[in-house]
Amino acid sequence: MDIVTMNILESTMVSLCREMGIVLMKTSYSTIFNEALDFTCGLADMNGDMIAVADYCPAQIGGMPLLVKSCLKEIPIREIEEGDVILHNDPYRGGLHTPEHTFFKPIFVEGEIMGFAVAIGHIAEVGGMAPGGFCGEATEIFQEGLRVPPVKIKKRGQDNIEVWKLLLANVRTPRVNYGDLRALIAAVDLGEKQMTNIYRKYGKEKIRETVEDLLLYSERRMRAELEAIPDGIYPFTDYVESDGIDPDRKYAINVEVHKRGGDIIVDYAGSSPQAAGPINATLGVATSAAYNAVLHMTDPSIPRNSGCFRPIRVMAPPGTIVNVDFPAPEVGGNTETHPRIVGAILGAMSKALPDRTMAAEGATHCNFVFGGVEADTGEFFACYDLEAVGWGGRSFADGNDGVDSINGNCRITPVEVYETRFPWRIESLAFNTDAGGAGKFRGGVGYTKQMLCLNDQIICSQMTDRHLFAPWGLEGGKEGGLGATLVQKAGRDDWQTMREAYNKASTSRYSNVAIKYGDRVRLVTPGGGGYGDPSERSREAVAEDVREGYVSAGSARKFYGYEAN
Amino acid sequence: MKFSQTGLYIESYSKCANCGVLIYEGDAEDARRMKRDDGKLYCSQECVDWKNDREKRKAAK
Numbered sequence: 001m002d003i004v005t006m007n008i009l010e011s012t013m014v015s016l017c018r019e020m021g022i023v024l025m026k027t028s029y030s031t032i033f034n035e036a037l038d039f040t041c042g043l044a045d046m047n048g049d050m051i052a053v054a055d056y057c058p059a060q061i062g063g064m065p066l067l068v069k070s071c072l073k074e075i076p077i078r079e080i081e082e083g084d085v086i087l088h089n090d091p092y093r094g095g096l097h098t099p100e101h102t103f104f105k106p107i108f109v110e111g112e113i114m115g116f117a118v119a120i121g122h123i124a125e126v127g128g129m130a131p132g133g134f135c136g137e138a139t140e141i142f143q144e145g146l147r148v149p150p151v152k153i154k155k156r157g158q159d160n161i162e163v164w165k166l167l168l169a170n171v172r173t174p175r176v177n178y179g180d181l182r183a184l185i186a187a188v189d190l191g192e193k194q195m196t197n198i199y200r201k202y203g204k205e206k207i208r209e210t211v212e213d214l215l216l217y218s219e220r221r222m223r224a225e226l227e228a229i230p231d232g233i234y235p236f237t238d239y240v241e242s243d244g245i246d247p248d249r250k251y252a253i254n255v256e257v258h259k260r261g262g263d264i265i266v267d268y269a270g271s272s273p274q275a276a277g278p279i280n281a282t283l284g285v286a287t288s289a290a291y292n293a294v295l296h297m298t299d300p301s302i303p304r305n306s307g308c309f310r311p312i313r314v315m316a317p318p319g320t321i322v323n324v325d326f327p328a329p330e331v332g333g334n335t336e337t338h339p340r341i342v343g344a345i346l347g348a349m350s351k352a353l354p355d356r357t358m359a360a361e362g363a364t365h366c367n368f369v370f371g372g373v374e375a376d377t378g379e380f381f382a383c384y385d386l387e388a389v390g391w392g393g394r395s396f397a398d399g400n401d402g403v404d405s406i407n408g409n410c411r412i413t414p415v416e417v418y419e420t421r422f423p424w425r426i427e428s429l430a431f432n433t434d435a436g437g438a439g440k441f442r443g444g445v446g447y448t449k450q451m452l453c454l455n456d457q458i459i460c461s462q463m464t465d466r467h468l469f470a471p472w473g474l475e476g477g478k479e480g481g482l483g484a485t486l487v488q489k490a491g492r493d494d495w496q497t498m499r500e501a502y503n504k505a506s507t508s509r510y511s512n513v514a515i516k517y518g519d520r521v522r523l524v525t526p527g528g529g530g531y532g533d534p535s536e537r538s539r540e541a542v543a544e545d546v547r548e549g550y551v552s553a554g555s556a557r558k559f560y561g562y563e564a565n
Numbered sequence: 566m567k568f569s570q571t572g573l574y575i576e577s578y579s580k581c582a583n584c585g586v587l588i589y590e591g592d593a594e595d596a597r598r599m600k601r602d603d604g605k606l607y608c609s610q611e612c613v614d615w616k617n618d619r620e621k622r623k624a625a626k
Contacts, residue, residue, distance in 0.1 A: 070587070283585050314584065
């Protein structure tokens with residue numbers, strides 16, 4: 001193994017993936033791309049194994065190998081030509097959820113296909129029963145938007161016009177979707193062009209050998225990390241609070257982590273049967289969540305590629321909340337169930353790895369989606385908006401405050417951009433006092449965003465969680481704060497839940513409520529659980545929390561025995 | 566996973582009863598590894614063994 005060349009090549013490829021992401025960010029139309037960065041760019045070899053990836057959205061990083069491999073099962077290598085771009089979003093054949101669109105473009109060198117440039121991005125509007133793609137009341141996939149099997153959106157460098165027309169005829173915002181789809185193609189174009197240059201510089205054989213070495217190197221390092229963890233079977237169960245259809249039913253995510261030498265097997269047997277509502281995860285999500293959890297517990301300097309995933313296996317019985325069967329709905333599986341699976345795996349491993357796990361995080365993206373007709377232009381607008389949460393306390397530090405959930409790594413859209421792009425006024429955006437679970441290391445806090453509707457009408461839907469089940473603490477740490485969604489109708493003083501105001505089954509999952517001019521919506525995001533006995537928290541840390549407003553004087557007294565001046 | 570005769574749509578989805586991966590009808594590699602046990606389809610002998618071990622562990626509890 002030529003370690004120097006391997007390191008140079010690995011860094012070059014990762015930089016290229018980051019550059020692909022920057023192109024996507026700068027050329028896209030939607031805030032979900034140019035502000036939230038809800039995408040991932042990578043490179044794959046001709047077998048679909050990921051050889052490099054940029055550090056964008058972890059849910060998509062783990063999902064990428066299965067996505068590309070699934071496509072190659074249906075479009076054989078011999079049918080892929082130079083200049084083709086393949087598009088795919090089908091959740092039942094390797095995909096993550098309907099909005100997640102995967103593009104990949106073959107990299108040809110001297111007539112031979114060497115691999116693929118890949119971009120996965122969350123398209124904000126995909127058709128279906130609700131603007132913005134997250135229909136909290138969907139009961140089948142057909143309500144969740146357009147499902148795209150692996151198809152060539154470009155053939156030999158030319159647009160496949162029929163595919164474009166079909167895609168854009170089925171969404172509410174064709175102009176914006178066109179821009180976002182073009183941005184994804186621009187990303188894979190760049191990846192293909194630059195990777196071809198890299199092949200020309202080093203030669204095909206040298207890169208083939210070096211990439212093989214790189215995957216083996218990642219695998220070896222991952223196995224060494226896993227070997228250091230005590231062997232055993234580690235169980236844990238967590239619950240999703242409802243599916244939006246039956247508000248009184250909870251859904252178990254059951255994990256058994258089997259650690260054997262340098263291998264780890266995550267067995268989800270015993271998880272609840274798939275739900276009627278859209279909280280089901282696909283196999284891609286269940287696999288990606290296991291990878292995500294293991295990456296969080298191991299050395300971050302291990303190169304991220306399919307090599308480091310080789311020691312990880314997933315058992316996700318079909319027809320369950322972690323491996324949905326056609327045609328059940330699935331859109332919330334990737335945003336809500338994914339982080340709950342990661343949390344369950346971290347909870348399972350917390351006894352063996354107390355220094356590398358954490359208490360439960362908020363584990364929701366809030367997924368407040370909306371759309372309507374802009375009064376000034378008459379054009380339809382739609383937005384997928386994600387919000388941040390508090391993370392769990394750790395054995396060595398407080399949880400992060402106001403950070404996107406563990407599978408997103410996304411940014412929240414700045415207030416100024418939000419107000420410019422959409423007819424809302426953000427009246428306040430502030431951290432929630434007492435939302436971080438008490439502990440030796442406090443859970444992170446979520447926040448409250450209050451918005452005033454400035455359009456005649458905005459149609460809103462949501463798919464969130466943690467309105468009923470608070471994030472759990474670890475080692476004596478207390479629960480984190482719950483989330484909430486409240487509405488104040490114009491001319492009224494009281495705040496109501498969506499259930500109260502619009503007769504919805506669930507407060508956290510609903511579709512198509514009409515928010516009118518002058519109505520206000522308040523999104524409260526959950527905090528994280530605390531870690532360790534609160535009585536062991538340093539007095540200085542409690543005093544600072546009270547001074548900064550993270551903890552009230554009453555809670556300081558109740559949980560920490562601290563009397564604030 | 567079984568495609569229609571025209572190849573234009575999916576007629577049925579087949580998944581391993583243990584690990585949940587799709588099993589493609591007509592795929593040589595999938596056909597070579599696939600096993601049937603207790604009337605269910607498994608992607609490999611490894612998954613049949615895992616399912617049996619799981620049941621034994623459950624029974625022993």
